[in-house]
Amino acid sequence: MDEVLLRSLTPGVLTVLVRRGADFAAAEDAVQEALVEAVRVWPADPPRDPKGWLVTVAWRRFLDAARADTARRRREDRVDEEPSPGPVPAADDTLRLYFLCAHPALSPSAAVALTLRAVGGLTTRQIARAYLVPEATMAQRISRAKRTVSGVRLDRPGDVATVLRVLYLVFNEGYSGDVDLAAEAVRLTRQLAAAVDHPEAAGLLALMLLHHARRAARTASDGSLVPLAEQDRSRWDTRLVAEGVGILQSALARDRLGEFQAQAAIAALHADAPTAAETDWVQIVEWYDELARLTDSPVVRLNRAVAVGEADGPRAGLAALAGLDSALPRHTAVAAYLHERDGDRTTAARLYAEAARKAPNLAERDHLTRRAAHLNAQLDADRGR
Structure with a gap:
């Protein structure tokens, strides 16, 4: 059974039923019943026209439900005549x-x-x-x-x-x-x-592809989180990177910048760097400035503070962070990272532990807890000398 084919046909089948007069809720229920029937029947008897088969079965399921519901008699009068069998129009x-x-x-x-x-x-x-x-x-x-x-x-x-x-x-x-x-x-x-035909649709696709390209390198063999700077870049999917960059370049050439294109540009700069040390943080800060103008989002400004810390030093990053609400998600983790970069391990360890308690998922919590434990172990070793 080709589950991908079934899922790809679902929206087209649903819209055919809606155009024939079914309301959305009843049509969607009928399509789901048709999909279940396809899973049962197709392995032994695959249809020549899968979409047409699904439309026919879903439409019959809808009519059966309409006839069984006396409260829907008026709608049944409108849709009772089943269309003659034949090819389904290609319109999507x-x-x-x-x-x-x-x-x-x-x-x-x-x-x-x-x-x-x-x-x-x-x-x-x-x-x-x-x-x-x-x-x-x-x-x-x-x-x-x-x-x-x-x-x-x-x-x-x-x-x-x-x-x-x-x-x-x-x-x-x-x-x-x-x-x-x-x-x-x-x-x-x-x-x-x-x-x-929308440049932001292309921008979002490019952004997804560039992030998805790094997926294999995001976690270690034990399931722990691997930060971007520590990822094995040889595990990044270069085919997805190339596709994402190509889509982004075409979108940017239309000179209708939107937030997804700006985010994709930042992701492309990360993907373009052979190593973390070679990342063009100055350009990334410039793109965050563009993104902040487009969205006025505090989360964008939080991420910009990290980029400023990389481009101009951790104290500049902390200065950029100072004007933001400390209740922002990941604010404490960003502060911990910048303090660690600045050499203040005591403050960084305390903030990492605090950030771990606020983490939205187990992987992030474990990562932050390990960072706090690592710094505390260093501090204990220094005190023992």
């Missing part, structure tokens, strides 16, 4: 489906879940495992999201920027459970970038 309305799943009425978490289900073709169980929540909890979240957008027509363009933000959130989840959300986000963003 997936882009409209992206817009629907990223509807502004949805919360970010609901938009992400609905995008993975309706556009990505993942099951509720897969999404729940990826987000480490009970399946029932995820099912409720998706059901509420489907009800929210059920009355929205697929007849007008949506906001590309909102869709890109949702895909960015998916990518940042990385990998957990049995679904590689980073790879799934890359796949969906490729699809979006091919469907829409």
